Amino acid sequence: MRPARLLAPRSVAVVGASPRPGSYGNQAVANLVTAGFPGPVYGVHPTAREVHGVSCVPTIGDLPIAPDALVIATPAATVPDLLRQAGERGCGGAVVLAAGFAEIPEGRALQDDLRRIALAHDLPVCGPNGNGVVSVVGRAPMWGDAYAPKRPGPVALVSQSGNVAVNALLSRRALRLHTVVSCGNQAVLSASDYLAALAELDGVRSVALYLETEDPGLPAALALAAGHGIRVAVLKAGSSERGAAAASAHTGAVAGDHRVLRALVEEAGGAWARNPHELLELAKALSWDGSVRRRPRPRGAGVLVVTCSGGDAAIAADEAARLKVPLPALGAVTVDKLNGLLPGTATAANPLDYTAVIFGETRRTADVITTAGDDPSVGVVLVCYDRPEEMDAAQTEAWDAALDGITAAAADLDVPIVVAATLPELMPEATAEHLIDLGVVPVAGLTEGLVCAHAMTARPDLGRLREIADWQAAHLVVGADQGLPHPSRGASQRPSGPGGAPGRAPQGPWLREVEGKACLRAHGVAVPRGAVAADPEEAAALLEELGTVVVKVDSADVRHKAAEGGVILGVSTREDLDRALRQVPPPVLIEEMVPQGVEVMISVRYDAVTPVVVVALGGAWVEVFDDAAVVPLPVTAERVAEAVHHLRAARLVPDVRTLARTAVAIADMTRREGFALVEVNPVILRGRTATAVDAVICRGRPAGP
Known part of the structure; x- marks a missing residue:
């Protein structure tokens, strides 16, 4: 409804x-x-x-x-x-x-x-x-x-906390609100219901979401909002929480529910906030479309920082690097033009410190900002401007002149301008309101300014969003009488899946490793040769056949085998085998040793807000490295490869295409076999080969086509 x-x-x-x-x-x-x-x-x-x-x-x-x-x-x-x-x-x-x-x-x-x-x-x-x-x-x-009545505007807020909503209404940051919803217990309507409805209201241009619970309706609502040109900022509390199945594996640590939701929001061209202050500033920035004038849109992914302070320039550069905000180098033509405008002590660069010599000169300030902002690499201009509340007449004149230069540049540029005070208290409400009236985005805080400017450059892929929403609807819709897994349900509500049919994994929520690897092999994923040995004689026969082997506990109840002493590597002699079997009694899984290579984790989750594939570097060290790509389903090898290229350790991967194709094969298997979670960790990459060395698999969904 x-x-x-x-x-x-x-x-x-x-x-x-x-x-x-x-x-x-x-x-x-x-x-x-x-x-x-x-x-x-x-x-x-x-x-x-x-x-x-x-x-x-x-x-x-x-x-x-x-x-x-x-x-x-x-x-x-x-x-x-x-x-x-x-x-x-x-x-x-x-x-x-x-x-x-x-x-x-x-x-x-x-x-x-x-x-x-x-x-x-x-x-x-x-x-x-x-x-x-x-x-x-x-x-x-x-x-x-x-x-108390407020000046209306284009920003809507949906909050699962009453206090967050109250504080937004009480805030003094030129936040022009359209509609505010305090969800309460959500007995009937969820946050996604409100988002979908707000997307169809006249005058809404951005929505801030404060969430405390998972909401399976978000993919469809985000797609609807993006289709109406509405940008979304999200703050998710409890970001350390993890999905029920994923919490039993490494996946929950590196791709918990908050990271899945973040991946979904970013696909929608939205922004991920870290606190309520940032949430409201982001929603304000994302509501900008130059409505006072031509409604220009950001044309590139780069942010230009302009300031009159060398210190601010250095801090902005450091913060941009930490936040992964691109500050593109200015082109030669732009640099040449700036050299004719800047004092001799200034350098035409990004961040651009035009120095205090120009501060207070309206025309020169406007010319510098306009010239630099016209560079083809610039999508948004971030201008640092601190405005004390108490100033004498001379100071007021200088600060007004500087501000006039900034707003004059905003009138001439075809890209948006964000004006950020380095300290929040140096953005008075009156100044912020004045900037909003002139089509400029005021932001309280330099770090927040960088976050907002970068968020304004993002654009949703509407086709991709609809694809994600359709996929979720097709693969996560749950019948009332089925009791099948749903993103909002806990593990205790997940039944065992059907089993025993040809090509299907056996009944039970968690598969034994040998069963999981049989599924992987059937779906084209390479696994080590091996088998389960019921007694020492069978183990000895496998040792003779395979050479140096790995001995593993054969139990669906032990998922972190190595951590619990259930894996013995490098068994090459009968004496080694006897010692291993004393530590891990039969039945045991015995497999050939796979040569060393780059270890990665590939997992697929269906127990989050939307199904995703996760690729992370590290193998047993995956939680330490905390370097994961999270991609909503459905995926292609090209989309996975693009995500992998953004990992910090991407250069270690010997062949990204092989890794991506393996991830797609595992995702296809997960869908077809009706698994809620598949974690293959590690997959060992050597050249153009990928071998699934260990697998943790949880049933709990209906098998799919």
Whole structure:
């Protein structure tokens, strides 16, 4: 269901409207009156005639119209029946402010009732246990806390934390909000439902998402948002959490749920925030499209840093390197032009320190920024500008002149300008508002400025996003009666998959290594020769056949075999074998030793927000190196190879194409065999060969075509 009427209401009723100051019902009515909501507002109260000048009726059934939105400000126990009345009346949706639902054990049944009734009536519900919804642009604060009207704009916020939403509304950073949603318990609507609905509202250009839980609807919602030209910034709390199956393998450490989500967001041309401050600054920057003038778009991936301080230039260069923000070298033509504009003590470079000699000269400042910003390698210009709140007349004149030079350049350039204060407190709200009015993006903090400028250069691949969303829909849709794995379910809810059919792995959530390698071999992935020995005599026969071997424990319950003493390498004699079998009693898996090479991990996860393939360098050291490429499915060898090239240790890979083809084969096997997780670690690369030396595989999905 889409909460279109709820997010942009033309009529509102407050159920539980109360004359008692300090109550949710009283505050909700006061907010609507103070904001000047332009449509009809009604109160519902059994005895009150009016609250804050708003007429009240005794019941929802007595309302003269079916309002677009209800604000339910009554105790938790009353909510299910009120929602039933709202559905029967034809209301457009409801905001439930009360707590006392599934956030406490005794409230879970009540929330189940709430959800059942809402779904039965196709009634969108925000909450319960949230702060509500504010349509800033529609002057409709359906909000339990005190609300002060704000200047509207293009930024929407969807938050799974009420406090993050409250702080955004209280912030003073020229953040012009369109709509704010505090999700609460998400009994009916999830963050992705709100994102999809916001994507279709007029005036929204960016959405900030604060997430605490996984949301399987995000791939489709991100694709929809990107299709409408809406950029998304995401802050995910609990980034150390890992998927249920992946947590039992190395994959969870190097490609946990947060990295999967980040890969998905970046595919959508979105940005990954590290804290609430960065989230809001990113959303502000991503909402920019030059609406005051020509709406120019970034044309390249490079960021040009301009400052009047050598110290700022050095710090910016260091931060850009740390953040992997490209600062391209300026072309010879640009350098020649700049040399005619800069003082003799300045160097035409990126970062560009035009020195304090020019600071305060409007025309020269504008000419320097415009000339450098016109370089073909530049996609966004980041100008450092610190504005003290308290200045004398002479200082004010100089700082105003410098700012006029920056905004004049913004008017001439076909790429956006971000103005960043090196310290957040040196970007006063009045200055930030002035810059926004002139089509310039103000950012509080130099590091945040670099992050925002770089994010503005990203562009989504709409075809790829739809491909990811379609893949997820095809391979993760779960029937209510199947109990099959879903990104939001825990391991305890995962049943054993079907088994025993030809070409299928045996029944059970985790496969024995020999079973997993049989699957790999059947799908074209090279594995060592070997077999399971049931007793010492069979082990001796395999030793004689294979030469130097590896002896491994044969158990689906032991996944980190080496760490638990279940792997003995280099067994070449009968004496070696006898010692190995005393340490690891039969049955054991005995395989030929594979020559040394570059060790990598290839894994495929279906237990995250979207299915992904993960390639990481390191083998047994994979968690130490923490160098992983995460690519949402479906994948091609070319796409995997491109991701591998971005790894820090990519130069160690002897043949990237071989690695990429092996990853695709493992991904295909995972889909066809119905596995939730496949981790092949290590894969040993030697020249143009790749051998899967160890495999950890978890069932839990239906087999696919």
